Amino acid sequence: MSVLPADPHRPVAHLRPPRNWINDPNGLAFHDGHYHVCFQYNPYGPEHAHMHWGHFRSPDLLAWEELPVALTPTPGGEDADGCFSGNAVSDGDRLVAFYSAFRTDRWAQPVTTAESRDNGVTWTPRGSLLIPDPPEGTTMYRDPYVWREAGRWRMLVGSALADGRAAALLYESADLERWEYRGPFLDRAPQPVAPGADTGLGWECPQYLHTDGRGALILSAWDPELGPRRTVVHSGREENGRFRAGAPALLDHGPDFYAPALLHAPDGRWLLWGWSWEARDPEWVREAGWAGLLTLPREVTLADDGSVRQRPAAELLALRGGRAVTAAGVTDGTAVLGTVSGSFDLTARLEPRAPGAAGGLRLVTSADGGEYLDLRLDPAAGELVVDRDHASLDAGAHGGSYRVPCPGASVELRLVVDRSVAEVYLPSGRTLTLRFYPTGGAPWRIEARGGGEGGLGYAVSAWDLRPYTVRSLAGAAPDLTDTGLVRP
Structure with missing residues (x-):
């Protein structure tokens, strides 16, 4: 591999590969003794294009392995133009990734899957759509989030509705294969959440933290003209398949945070990673050869007053x-x-x-x-x-x-x-x-x-x-020149 020039801005304790573009954290799961953290990844350059899933795993949130790329678009397939955002679940001896299949010849990003039976080293794509048709009346449809609750599998998909409301749509399944649409889990017209910011015309990357009958729905606000905006959270309770939410609040008060994803750890903690995008001109990004990073892993809790609280994971x-x-x-x-x-x-x-x-x-x-x-x-x-x-x-x-x-x-x-x-x-x-x-x-x-x-x-x-310790299982050691990341 070529040696990267010295770059004082590449982080040493925030996950990202040494070069190229990353955005949303995806595929967060704990499986076979490892935390798995995937992310949107362009292996060809520092621009948002050619979406794959990059992949790290760790036994302790400190020593990381860079695995081979998890998901790759299939030429001519349902995800031919990009494996977009979603999540993953541990199901017995396999990891199952749920993601948005992107093709430029259709407006929707319907749900498909891939699975791994070797702890994330290799993945087999489904080759067809899991949910081929979005519900009638949707104008945006993407980013599945799947979890297990009370003996059943549940899924939220981010969407926008033709009547101007944003929505998180709910599905349920007994086996991860046959999914029944239950309707909007939460749907709302845009609401102000901070000066100059609202909850958006559509919601991306829905995530659901729930404990003791209470919950927090994390949603990334999207606008058809302006694109990604801010990430908001609604606290409340579920009643008969609907989320009864209070007023929205910002999840993070900074300008460079979006599309966070949750992982429910085996010790009961909820962990969260977010995407922090670049705050510099595109010409500088192209010259640097990399863009985006994942935040520190955060422990997320739901306080008695309904507020969502974050702090760095104790391991850090x-x-x-x-x-x-x-x-x-x-x-x-x-x-x-x-x-x-x-x-x-x-x-x-x-x-x-x-x-x-x-x-x-x-x-x-x-x-x-x-x-x-x-x-x-x-x-x-x-x-x-x-x-x-x-x-x-x-x-x-x-x-x-x-x-x-x-x-x-x-x-x-x-x-x-x-x-x-x-x-x-x-x-x-x-x-x-x-x-x-x-x-x-x-x-x-x-x-x-x-x-x-x-x-x-x-x-x-x-x-x-x-710095984090990182080693590669990708077939060749990553070029960590001046990243600060340390090979063992």
């Missing part, structure tokens, strides 16, 4: 290396706390010492201080603001500031930065994911910045991140 604590920063104090100006590498895991408590006072953290990524990512409190709005307007000196990087609700006089947070991706986690379970592209070389400097009378109290700890 093992990726913390030596502690790079330990600092506490009060500042009414700027306090330099220490330096970190381009990939680190940070925890902080920030406490303005006077009512209404602001303050926050700054990650400075250039020697002259002109390039930085800001996290600052807005006490009047009760929000944490993450501002990337100055996060890259390259004009091809996108800017903008984004807000996550953070009521109270102080804030605790966890920030995981991995070269070009930042994930913010709050104790409320709210998250914010964004991409940024520093041009200055590591190490980066962490500063506490006080504002207002009394200053800012802070307590910060940061650890440099160890």
Whole structure:
């Protein structure tokens, strides 16, 4: 394999292959002692085209194997123009993948399957459609999600309806082969969910978290003109095949998060991966030769108040290396706390010492201080603001500031930065994911910045991140040059 040039923006602790395009996580399952994580993958370039399923598996969420491509379009077949999104289930000695069969000569993406009987190394496509005809009145149809509940198999398919409602359509089966259509599980006209964002005219990648009679339906909002928008969640209860949902909420408050997928782990946890797309101009993406990454695996829980809460999977604590920063104090100006590498895991408590006072953290990524990512409190709005307007000196990087609700006089947070991706986690379970592209070389400097009378109290700890370990079963070792990923 050719050697890739050095790229300071490829992550070390977020799953993606060394090159080319990826998007939606697919095929999440636990089978034969392994977590399986597939994803939309173009093996030929960094553009959304030629959709295959790439595939990683791991026994522990830390050491990963890159398997051969799981799903490949069949020339002349039902999926001739792409194996689009879906999920997978463990059924006895086999893994069964359910996915959207894409052909450019039809509007719908009907459901088909493939199966593996060797723990995901090889897959046999069905060769025909499982559900050939979408229900009457649908104008979009894609992305099956299958799970087992109360002795039966159930499936949701994302759709849009001719009357302007988005819908998640419900099917049921006793054997994974014969499926009965039960009607819309949830259907709604677009509803506002945040300034400038609504729940969409169609829903992609439906996912259903359920426990103790309660549930949360995760839906990725889609618009026929604008394409993918934001990911929303409805909490509620199922009654007779219909989901009785409350008001929608954003699942993630950042601009670069979409199409998350769930995995129900054998220990009872619900794990979630999302797709974080690029926030830089297409010319830069083509030059880099890769696009997209999967978020950290997140533990997802349903709180008593119905809110969905997320935090990094507990296993990821093992990726913390030596502690790079330990600092506490009060500042009414700027306090330099220490330096970190381009990939680190940070925890902080920030406490303005006077009512209404602001303050926050700054990650400075250039020697002259002109390039930085800001996290600052807005006490009047009760929000944490993450501002990337100055996060890259390259004009091809996108800017903008984004807000996550953070009521109270102080804030605790966890920030995981991995070269070009930042994930913010709050104790409320709210998250914010964004991409940024520093041009200055590591190490980066962490500063506490006080504002207002009394200053800012802070307590910060940061650890440099160890990279994932990845080995290949794909026939040749992947080119991991400067990805930070480590072969055993």
